[in-house]
Amino acid sequence: MAGPLSGSSGVNGHRVANESLLNDEKSMLANDPGGMLRATASAGAQVRESAALAAEVDLSMLADEGRPRAVVVAGIGTAGLTGSILSTVAGPRCPVPIIGHRSAGVPGWVGAADVVIAVSASGRSPEALAAAEAAARRGARLVAIGNPDSELEALAERARAPFIGVPRRAPARATIWGLTIPVLFAGRALGLAKLAEADIAETAIRLDADAERCRVGADSFVNPAKELALGLAGSVPIVWGSSPLATVAARRFADTLAANARYPVMAGALGEAGRGRVGLLDGVFGGLAEGSRDIFADPNEADENVTRLRLVVFRDGGLNPEDDADEPVAVEERRADAIQTLADRRGVRCDVLTAEGGSTLERLASLVAVPDFASLYLALAHGLDPMAVPAISEMKELSNLIPDGM
Numbered sequence: 001m002a003g004p005l006s007g008s009s010g011v012n013g014h015r016v017a018n019e020s021l022l023n024d025e026k027s028m029l030a031n032d033p034g035g036m037l038r039a040t041a042s043a044g045a046q047v048r049e050s051a052a053l054a055a056e057v058d059l060s061m062l063a064d065e066g067r068p069r070a071v072v073v074a075g076i077g078t079a080g081l082t083g084s085i086l087s088t089v090a091g092p093r094c095p096v097p098i099i100g101h102r103s104a105g106v107p108g109w110v111g112a113a114d115v116v117i118a119v120s121a122s123g124r125s126p127e128a129l130a131a132a133e134a135a136a137r138r139g140a141r142l143v144a145i146g147n148p149d150s151e152l153e154a155l156a157e158r159a160r161a162p163f164i165g166v167p168r169r170a171p172a173r174a175t176i177w178g179l180t181i182p183v184l185f186a187g188r189a190l191g192l193a194k195l196a197e198a199d200i201a202e203t204a205i206r207l208d209a210d211a212e213r214c215r216v217g218a219d220s221f222v223n224p225a226k227e228l229a230l231g232l233a234g235s236v237p238i239v240w241g242s243s244p245l246a247t248v249a250a251r252r253f254a255d256t257l258a259a260n261a262r263y264p265v266m267a268g269a270l271g272e273a274g275r276g277r278v279g280l281l282d283g284v285f286g287g288l289a290e291g292s293r294d295i296f297a298d299p300n301e302a303d304e305n306v307t308r309l310r311l312v313v314f315r316d317g318g319l320n321p322e323d324d325a326d327e328p329v330a331v332e333e334r335r336a337d338a339i340q341t342l343a344d345r346r347g348v349r350c351d352v353l354t355a356e357g358g359s360t361l362e363r364l365a366s367l368v369a370v371p372d373f374a375s376l377y378l379a380l381a382h383g384l385d386p387m388a389v390p391a392i393s394e395m396k397e398l399s400n401l402i403p404d405g406m
Contacts, residue, residue: 034387039170044208046177059189074131075119104130112139121172123150199359210369225373235310246314249367256375287346317355
């Protein structure tokens with residue numbers, strides 16, 4: 001789709017975002033007919049609504065048989081990310097392994113001593129349905145989360161398992177909080193995750209505030225999401241997280257950049273990157289590209305003519321108040337300082353996002369909100385409708401499956 005927000009082409013053929021186009025509110029809204037900006041701005045409302053819906057469901061049966069051997073969170077795409085969020089909120093001292101499972105069914109070892117949380121935004125994804133069926137067949141405790149009046153709800157009823165209905169009003173990637181909060185309620189019912197009412201309220205307030213900062217009518221010089229999108233335009237993004245919490249946010253950003261803006265992106269933990277992938281900074285899109293430039297060329301023009309890496313570092317921002325083991329945090333922070341220095345020495349531009357807030361949940365939300373909007377603005381700056389992803393529709397037709405995850 002080529003729209004009024006399409007930028008001009010650089011010499012490599014990629015489009016260059018134009019800041020003036022991002023500040024054209026009318027054109028941006030016209031290029032977002034599916035309302036992805038509006039859905040993303042509803043994140044705070046999603047937290048409140050899904051918390052109220054989850055509170056209405058009796059989850060006591062999950063804890064009736066005591067502490068489980070393991071918890072499997074089964075889902076694909078955005079639904080699959082909820083398992084990583086539960087693990088992060090539960091923290092490193094959680095006495096039970098929390099395992100995200102993104103394939104059909106459940107691991108072979110799952111049995112009566114375990115809990116399966118099946119998550120599907122549509123309530124129809126083959127992965128979640130197969131997981132719920134397998135859990136019921138093997139006698140595992142089950143809780144299902146998804147769209148009301150769906151196949152997943154019917155399956156949960158047959159298994160006499162609790163079901164938390166979360167109405168689907170947008171693609172799953174725009175309703176991450178509506179899916180996440182019920183998963184956290186299940187984790188709390190099992191005694192694995194601390195989730196105070198104040199944490200939920202403060203997270204919703206944080207998401208509301210970030211939605212206001214990133215609103216479509218705010219110009220790029222005061223809108224952090226537009227500023228991030230402009231910095232990423234025409235680059236190859238590398239997104240790394242300094243801690244487990246920051247890595248969840250980094251991987252979330254990679255997912256939205258790929259699905260919304262159709263940008264190729266690499267994401268992961270900074271600790272893993274330091275064992276090999278940091279070498280990308282010396283490659284043909286990093287420091288090596290710097291050495292191939294004309295020394296007499298204007299630096300700004302050169303940046304537009306060469307595809308470069310753009311590093312985005314997510315930092316946790318300090319000690320988890322629920323964990324007094326500060327040495328791992330210190331190591332993570334030193335590593336993040338080092339990667340920023342390495343990037344600077346090679347002329348690779350680097351954006352840094354630092355978590356804010358008191359609870360783990362709020363700090364995670366602070367790292368997700370702005371990048372979510374940035375992925376949408378990057379799509380719109382290239383004339384793309386962030387909701388309509390033809391390749392996903394074609395994948396559905398060719399595989400005869402329901403792509404629930406994004």
